[in-house]
Amino acid sequence: DIITAMQRFFIAGPLAGRKVLVTSGPTHEPIDPVRYIANRSSGAQGVAIAGALRDLGAEVVFVTGPAAVPPPHGVQVVQVETAAQMLFAVEAAPKVDAAVFAAAVADWRVDNSSAHKMKKDGSGKAPALAFSENPDILKTVSGWGDKRPKLVVGFAAETDDVVANATAKRTRKGCDWIVANDVSPETGIMGGTENAVTLVTETGTEAWPRMSKSETARKLAVRIAKALA
Amino acid sequence: DIITAMQRFFIAGPLAGRKVLVTSGPTHEPIDPVRYIANRSSGAQGVAIAGALRDLGAEVVFVTGPAAVPPPHGVQVVQVETAAQMLFAVEAAPKVDAAVFAAAVADWRVDNSSAHKMKKDGSGKAPALAFSENPDILKTVSGWGDKRPKLVVGFAAETDDVVANATAKRTRKGCDWIVANDVSPETGIMGGTENAVTLVTETGTEAWPRMSKSETARKLAVRIAKALA
Numbered sequence: 097d098i099i100t101a102m103q104r105f106f107i108a109g110p111l112a113g114r115k116v117l118v119t120s121g122p123t124h125e126p127i128d129p130v131r132y133i134a135n136r137s138s139g140a141q142g143v144a145i146a147g148a149l150r151d152l153g154a155e156v157v158f159v160t161g162p163a164a165v166p167p168p169h170g171v172q173v174v175q176v177e178t179a180a181q182m183l184f185a186v187e188a189a190p191k192v193d194a195a196v197f198a199a200a201v202a203d204w205r206v207d208n209s210s211a212h213k214m215k216k217d218g219s220g221k222a223p224a225l226a227f228s229e230n231p232d233i234l235k236t237v238s239g240w241g242d243k244r245p246k247l248v249v250g251f252a253a254e255t256d257d258v259v260a261n262a263t264a265k266r267t268r269k270g271c272d273w274i275v276a277n278d279v280s281p282e283t284g285i286m287g288g289t290e291n292a293v294t295l296v297t298e299t300g301t302e303a304w305p306r307m308s309k310s311e312t313a314r315k316l317a318v319r320i321a322k323a324l325a
Numbered sequence: 326d327i328i329t330a331m332q333r334f335f336i337a338g339p340l341a342g343r344k345v346l347v348t349s350g351p352t353h354e355p356i357d358p359v360r361y362i363a364n365r366s367s368g369a370q371g372v373a374i375a376g377a378l379r380d381l382g383a384e385v386v387f388v389t390g391p392a393a394v395p396p397p398h399g400v401q402v403v404q405v406e407t408a409a410q411m412l413f414a415v416e417a418a419p420k421v422d423a424a425v426f427a428a429a430v431a432d433w434r435v436d437n438s439s440a441h442k443m444k445k446d447g448s449g450k451a452p453a454l455a456f457s458e459n460p461d462i463l464k465t466v467s468g469w470g471d472k473r474p475k476l477v478v479g480f481a482a483e484t485d486d487v488v489a490n491a492t493a494k495r496t497r498k499g500c501d502w503i504v505a506n507d508v509s510p511e512t513g514i515m516g517g518t519e520n521a522v523t524l525v526t527e528t529g530t531e532a533w534p535r536m537s538k539s540e541t542a543r544k545l546a547v548r549i550a551k552a553l554a
Binding site: 124127129130131132133134135136137200202203204212213214215216220221222225227228229253254255256279280281286 | 353356358359360361362363364365366429431432433441442443444445449450451454456457458482483484485508509510515
């Protein structure tokens with residue numbers, strides 16, 4: 097760790113002087129004081145990406161939901177719980193050169209969440225939950241004017257038609273790249289140590305072989321460094 | 326650890342020869358392959374209770390949801406995810422002398438959970454989730470005939486009128502004791518290291534002082550040993 101710190105200090109990486117924002121982990125959307133809606137993101141891929149960007153010399157702002165994997169060292173950590181808090185943290189961050197939205201943000205939040213624990217009333221009927229759509233962080237940042245990062249990278253976690261859905265998502269969100277992966281339970285990717293992604297850019301799609309999440313992160317960080325060079 | 330194991334081997338505790346079942350942790354109820362409904366139980370109190378019962382010589386069957394705290398050593402661990410799986414595991418366990426239901430079981434499950442990731446359709450409207458009530462494990466076991474444990478202990482996690490609600494719950498479920506606690510966020514109990522419980526029995530209520538979850542567990546295990554003596 098001292099060696100790594102010294103290397104970073106003495107050998108300027110390709111991202112030295114660059115600021116990059118990374119979001120990571122799941123969000124939790126409260127139903128009442130004890131219940132919430134969650135997703136199976138462990139935060140492992142986001143943590144690996146933030147670490148890989150740091151290793152190339154970037155100054156990293158790391159906005160993370162309640163993840164199972166702890167944040168990397170040497171980055172600025174902002175911890176949030178909900179999608180609304182994540183957007184707030186992203187908006188509050190300084191202008192960055194690139195932003196990687198690896199968090200699995202909940203699409204919806206519970207509109208009528210309760211300050212008291214909801215109880216069964218004996219009727220056998222569940223309390224009706226009303227949902228509203230959460231802010232779309234990727235689309236919001238992609239649409240920024242002066243403050244828009246030069247490179248905006250989104251993630252697409254799909255279970256069907258991965259590449260077609262990711263390609264459509266890139267256009268719809270207005271971001272530069274989409275890192276698409278298949279999170280079907282049988283792939284073992286969500287919560288696992290490996291990933292198999294397809295990178296969708298303005299010039300086409302590239303299927304990367306299955307490799308560890310750290311290798312995926314290093315490959316992506318190198319691509320980001322090239323794009324910013 | 327070797328010392329503890331030897332003590333247990335050579336000094337028969339007051340629960341030697343007794344079988345106790347403990348449920349612990351949250352349950353997760355799937356919405357689709359990546360999303361689920363969860364609750365803030367860390368499993369810490371259930372793990373401590375199982376460990377304390379084991380220390381008094383009991384043979385412990387430990388049925389746990391996806392908890393943050395790892396199961397104790399020296400107990401038989403059954404890992405489940407949903408409330409329905411937890412009931413199944415409880416029904417499949419051998420006859421026990423006492424059962425402690427410390428798990429924070431979801432009251433409802435999603436009826437129309439999807440095998441594919443639910444996506445925003447652009448309408449701004451969330452997919453309608455339909456819920457059904459989960460099986461009531463505490464009430465089910467309390468109502469067992471020959472297989473009913475001599476002592477059935479439930480938990481009540483309340484945010485309002487803790488003792489009144491817990492006393493009513495004891496009658497409604499047909500269990501012997503209720504361990505009631507206040508899980509309002511300002512208490513820091515849910516997910517924390519301390520607990521402040523009220524024990525509701527057939528003879529009345531006893532407010533225990535705030536203490537660590539391990540001390541709460543030891544005190545409860547000693548009470549269980551006395552009740553089974």
